[in-house]
Amino acid sequence: MFEDRLPDGALSPKLSHMAVLAGHYAVAENAVAHGGHVRTIAAGHYTVAGLSRQVRLGDFVAHRSQTGVHLGEVVRVEPELTYVCPIEPGEPIGIQDTIIRKGAFRIAPSDGWCGRTINSLGEPIDGLGPLAVGLESRAISNTAPPSMTRKRVDTGFKTGVRAIDIFSPLCLGQRLGIFAGSGVGKSTLLSMLARADAFDKVVIALVGERGREVREFIEDTLGTDMQKSVAVVATSDESPMLRKMAPLSAMTIAEHFRDQGDNVLLIVDSVTRFAHAIREVATASGEPPIARGYPASVFTELPRLLERAGPGPEGTGTITAIISILVDGDNHNDPIADSTRGILDGHIVLQRSLAEEGRYPPIDPLASISRLARKAWTPDQEKLVSRLKALVHRYEETRDLRLIGGYRQGADADLDIAVRQVPIIYEILKQTPGERPSADAFTDLATALKNASAGVVPAKGR
Numbered sequence: 001m002f003e004d005r006l007p008d009g010a011l012s013p014k015l016s017h018m019a020v021l022a023g024h025y026a027v028a029e030n031a032v033a034h035g036g037h038v039r040t041i042a043a044g045h046y047t048v049a050g051l052s053r054q055v056r057l058g059d060f061v062a063h064r065s066q067t068g069v070h071l072g073e074v075v076r077v078e079p080e081l082t083y084v085c086p087i088e089p090g091e092p093i094g095i096q097d098t099i100i101r102k103g104a105f106r107i108a109p110s111d112g113w114c115g116r117t118i119n120s121l122g123e124p125i126d127g128l129g130p131l132a133v134g135l136e137s138r139a140i141s142n143t144a145p146p147s148m149t150r151k152r153v154d155t156g157f158k159t160g161v162r163a164i165d166i167f168s169p170l171c172l173g174q175r176l177g178i179f180a181g182s183g184v185g186k187s188t189l190l191s192m193l194a195r196a197d198a199f200d201k202v203v204i205a206l207v208g209e210r211g212r213e214v215r216e217f218i219e220d221t222l223g224t225d226m227q228k229s230v231a232v233v234a235t236s237d238e239s240p241m242l243r244k245m246a247p248l249s250a251m252t253i254a255e256h257f258r259d260q261g262d263n264v265l266l267i268v269d270s271v272t273r274f275a276h277a278i279r280e281v282a283t284a285s286g287e288p289p290i291a292r293g294y295p296a297s298v299f300t301e302l303p304r305l306l307e308r309a310g311p312g313p314e315g316t317g318t319i320t321a322i323i324s325i326l327v328d329g330d331n332h333n334d335p336i337a338d339s340t341r342g343i344l345d346g347h348i349v350l351q352r353s354l355a356e357e358g359r360y361p362p363i364d365p366l367a368s369i370s371r372l373a374r375k376a377w378t379p380d381q382e383k384l385v386s387r388l389k390a391l392v393h394r395y396e397e398t399r400d401l402r403l404i405g406g407y408r409q410g411a412d413a414d415l416d417i418a419v420r421q422v423p424i425i426y427e428i429l430k431q432t433p434g435e436r437p438s439a440d441a442f443t444d445l446a447t448a449l450k451n452a453s454a455g456v457v458p459a460k461g462r
Contacts, residue, residue, distance in 0.1 A: 033100050033101060034051060034054035034055075034100070034101045035050065035051070035098055035099060035100045035101065036048040036050030036082065036098075036099050037049055037050060037097065037098060038063075038093060038094065038095055038096060038099060039095070041093055041094075041095065042284075043284070044085060044240075044280070045075065045084060045085050045284040045285060046072075046083075046084055046093055047081045047082065047083055047084070048061070048081065048082045049080060049081060049082075051082045051101060052077055052078060052079055052081065052082050054101050055074045055082055055101055056074070056077070057074055057075070057076075058073065058104065058141055059073070059074045059101060059102070059103055059104060060072065060073055060074075060087075060102040060103065060104070060105045061073075061074060061082075061084055061100060062099070062100045062102050063086075063093060063097060063098075063100075064100075065092050065093070065097070066092070067092060070086065070087065070088055071086075071087040071088070071121070072084040072085060072086045072087055072241075073087065073105075073241055073281075075282075076285040076286065083285050083286075084099070085240070085241050085281050085284055085285070086239065086241065087121070087239060087241045087242060087245075088239060088242075104139045104141065105121075105139065105140055105245075106137040106138055107122040107137070107138060107140060107249060107252055107253070108122075108133045108135070108136060108137045108138070109122075109134050109138070109230075109252065109256040109257075110131075110134035110135075110256075111132075112131065112132030113230045114201065114227060114228055114229065114230060115226055115227050115228075115229065115230075116128060116131060116231075117218060117230075117231040117233060118131065118230070118231070118232055118233070119233060119234065119242065119246075120232060120234050120238075120242040120243075120245035120246045120248075121242075121245070121249075122249060125233065134256065136256070138252050138255065139252075140245065140248040140249050140251075140252045141248060142251075142252060142255065143308070144304075144307040144308045144310075145312060146313075149313045149314070150310065150312065150313060151173070151311040151314055151316075153171050153172070153173040153174060153310070153311055153345075153372055153375065154171065154375050155171055155173075155375075156169055156171045156172075156372075156375060157170060157171065157172055157198035157376075158196070158437075158438075158439070158440075158441070159192075159193050159196050160192065160193075160195060160196055160436075160439075161189070161192050161193065161361065161431060161437070161438070162428060162429050162431060162438045162441040162444060162445070163361060163363040163429040163431075164193075164348065164363065164368075165438065166365075166385060166388070166429075166441045166442060166445060167363075167365040167385060167388075168365075168368045168369060168370035168373060169370055169373050169376035169377060170320070170346070170372070170376065171320075171375050171376055172198065172263055172318045172320055173310050173311035173318035173319065173320055174310075174320055174321075174345045174346065174370070175306055175310060175320075175321040175323075175343070175344045175346075176321070176322050176323070176344060176345065176346045176347065176348065176370070177271075177324075177325050177341065177344045177346070177347040177348070178190065178322065178323070178324045178325065178347075178350065179327055179332055179337055179341075179348065179350065180324070180325075180327065180349070180350035180352075181326070181328075181329070181330040181352055182326060184350045184351070184352050184355050184362060185350055185355060185360060185362055186269065186270065186324040186326070186350065187209075187217075187269055187324070188360070188361070188433055189350070189361045189363075190267055190269055190322065191221035191433055192361070192431070192433055193265075193267070193322055194222060194225065194229075194267055195221075195222075195225060195437060196265065198265075199228075199262075199263050199264060199265040199320070200228065200257070200263050201229070201254075201257040201264045201265070202222075202225065202229040202230075202264070202265045203229070203230050203250050203253050203254040203257070203264060203265070203266050203267070204217075204222075204229060204232065204250070204266075205234075205246045205247045205249075205250035205251075205266075205269070206233045206234070206246070206269055207234055207243050207246045207247060207268065207269065207270060207271075207277070208234065208235070208236045208270070208273030208274075208276065208277070209233075209235055209236065209269065209273075211235040211236070211237065214235065217231075218231055221433070230250075230253050232246050232247075234246035240278075240280035240281050241277070241281060243277035244274065244277040244278055246274070247268050247271070247305055248305065250266060250268065251266065251305060251308050251309065251319075254266045254319045255308065255319070257317065258312045258316055258317040258318065258319050259312065259316050259317075260316075260317065261316060261317045262317045263318050263320070264317060264318065264319045264320065265320050265322065266309055266319050266320065266321045266322070267321075268321070268322075268324070269323075269324045270323070270324040270325060270326050271302070271305075271306075271323045271324065271325055271336070272324075272325055272326035272327075272336050273326070274305070275294065275301075275336045278297060278298045279293060279294055279295060279298060282295040282297050282298070283295070291335040292328075292335050294335050294336070299335075299339055302336075302339055302343065303343050306321065306340070306343045306344065307343070323344075325337050325340055330352055332349065345372055346368075346370035346371050346372065347369060348363055348368045349363070349364045350363060350364070351363075351364045351367075359426060359429070359430055360430060360431065360432060363429070365388075365392055366389060366392060366393060366396070373385075381442060384442070390414075391414070391417060391418040391421060391422055391425075392418070392422055392425065394414055394418045395415075395418040395419065395422040398418075402419075420452075421449060421452075424448055424449055424452045425448075425449075427448065428445050428448040
């Protein structure tokens with residue numbers, strides 16, 4: 001390439017980028033656009049003849065019609081036929097239409113994307129004009145950094161949510177799952193976590209969400225924090241391909257910021273709908289189900305996505321991933337929940353029974369675990385939390401006994417302490433989305449216990 005004849009530093013970044021592109025298209029394989037013709041059309045996919053030797057799984061193809069150029073993804077390759085799932089629903093495709101190979105789908109994030117809302121294809125949907133194009137183009141189906149090159153996770157941070165900061169504290173670069181049934185409060189808790197001030201950038205993937213909630217989340221929840229955030233949206237009415245791509249595009253954007261040295265918060269709501277989208281695409285391509293209707297590719301794609309989060313190589317930043325998992329029928333052992341639980345670095349369990357009692361967020365402190373909690377606790381805090389969990393467990397296991405009047409004060413000293421203190425602990429763990437984040441959860445808890453022993457009623461919202 002011609003830049004090899006120039007001394008180092010003679011080219012500007014933009015000229016260097018153009019030189020790379022020129023070198024790329026100077027190769028005959030890249031300069032020629034291979035094509036084929038539509039052979040069959042079915043619900044959810046169509047087949048193309050003449051492309052089998054030129055494409056690979058995951059490649060994008062383009063179809064030109066009267067309404068413009070429409071993209072599709074290769075999901076199955078046979079000797080004579082290639083199976084393609086259209087990206088956009090309702091794409092007008094006819095027999096013998098020409099299909100052109102495009103290669104792997106790539107986006108070029110930049111700092112100018114902060115404050116913007118985009119779709120899975122990296123196109124703006126907020127009406128604020130075109131997006132700036134970054135200097136580096138990244139494939140959305142990337143791989144995680146090599147394990148031995150990644151930094152260790154050792155720095156805790158405060159989320160502002162007392163139930164998490166006390167019982168399941170988090171660290172920068174951790175991957176946390178929020179497990180709950182429908183309507184229990186996953187999205188509300190995610191909105192509270194999005195306000196944490198420990199991050200330089202925030203990337204949010206809203207997958208399969210209700211369309212009316214998008215503006216509410218961005219304008220009300222994020223508010224001024226949107227200036228450092230990028231939202232990737234694929235609502236429930238969009239095609240399964242777009243819903244499948246949304247977390248991949250969001251992860252790619254987060255990797256861009258991480259490689260610049262930023263500490264990034266990645267929120268995905270929800271991974272279950274990502275799995276549903278993969279299932280729809282795999283079913284259309286003929287892949288057989290193996291567990292509750294899910295094909296094997298779902299359990300391959302989940303770790304590939306989640307492993308990309310976490311600490312980056314030395315000299316880069318971190319991606320702290322907080323994802324929601326919708327458990328079907330409140331069954332926390334359904335295939336998606338069970339698979340993701342083993343990949344993540346901790347899980348927060350939301351119980352419907354706690355929500356029905358009016359405890360928000362309805363976090364079960366005994367069922368929730370942070371595998372990196374010891375890196376965030378001090379030794380004294382770890383001992384205190386161990387004691388608190390013992391009291392909560394004693395309080396809950398004797399609930400039926402106390403309801404039938406079988407409890408007598410003075411018979412069990414530990415139970416007496418639990419009966420006095422656990423209701424206070426539950427009360428201090430309550431938080432609403434409109435309440436300001438807690439600066440120090442342990443101090444708030446100590447103050448509440450001290451006031452209760454002195455007979456002082458705590459003020460709400462503190």
